[in-house]
Amino acid sequence: MVSLLKVYHLFLFKLQGDKMLKKNFLALIVFLLFGNLMLVQAEEEKSLKGKTAPEISLKNLEGEEVALKDYYGKGPILIAFWATWCKPCIKEIKKFKEILKPYREIEEGDKVQILAISVDDSKNISKVKPFAKRKKFDFPVLLDAEKVAQNAFQVFQVPYTFILDKNGKIVYSHTGFKPGDEKEVEKIVKELIEQN
Template sequence: MILLHAISFAQEQKTIPSVSLKTVDGKQVNTGSLGIKGPIIITFWASWCPTCKREMGTLNELYPDWKEETGVTIVAVSVDDEKTKNNVPTLVDANGWEFMVLMDSNSDFKRAMGVSNTPHTFLINENGEVVYSRNNYAPGDEDLLYEALLKLKK
């Protein structure tokens, strides 16, 4: 049932919900107006989630090429709560992640996007519409994401 809800969100939800979050360095950001041109990959993750960290490492390796080829921007949304949110900046710095990292400590954006488990990744087109959604991560899933990203270029 949970997976069906996540899939139905991608089919029913047309635009990114507007939620106020903070960047790792404390700046306020509204998810409904990120000011990003081109497609956006939004991935929900947590510092305590090994699968999330594997996906984030893979995305970080691919990001420079994907950005150059498609103009995509990756936004990583940490769902770490008050107990673990202080681990996020250290993890981001230690891994050299080049993409925007937002903090969703109260899970407001997570709930608004219909996310139940991490990692959960969305591809948003230039009109702000969800065109791809995947819950969980296994090696090779990035190829499916890339194929969906390439379809936006056509």
């Protein structure tokens, strides 16, 4: 990072009169930094896969403390990190609700559980409950304004999805959302339910 700043300042000094070249150089620096962040994120996704999920406890919308381990033993767990201001997050959660509905209504045996962890900060936390009600979230919504879960799961952007097996082992993680991602999630959930 320091060397990039030195190079940037050197170019600014050398290119004082050429504004277009400065803009292009600045765009290149931003692109390289963003690309580096994406590589780091991909490596972190790989590093958690196969490990037991971090032990975390968060408050739900009613203010009750809920531990992630309380959901173990009942079937696969889908954890969706989201925010009220994140449009892709809302699209993702809507798709998950639709595609996982049959796996949430299984009469006997393991059912998939959805946990939505809001990353809204303390200024926006009051918006989460009415938002979840308006969007008809019919699963637990946990609040992470203090970034406890985000830090534990190494989440630096949203949407971010994890799937845990019923024992809490991370079997899948994915950042971002594009239509079709939900099919991969359904496939993994179905496999986990069939394994038990």
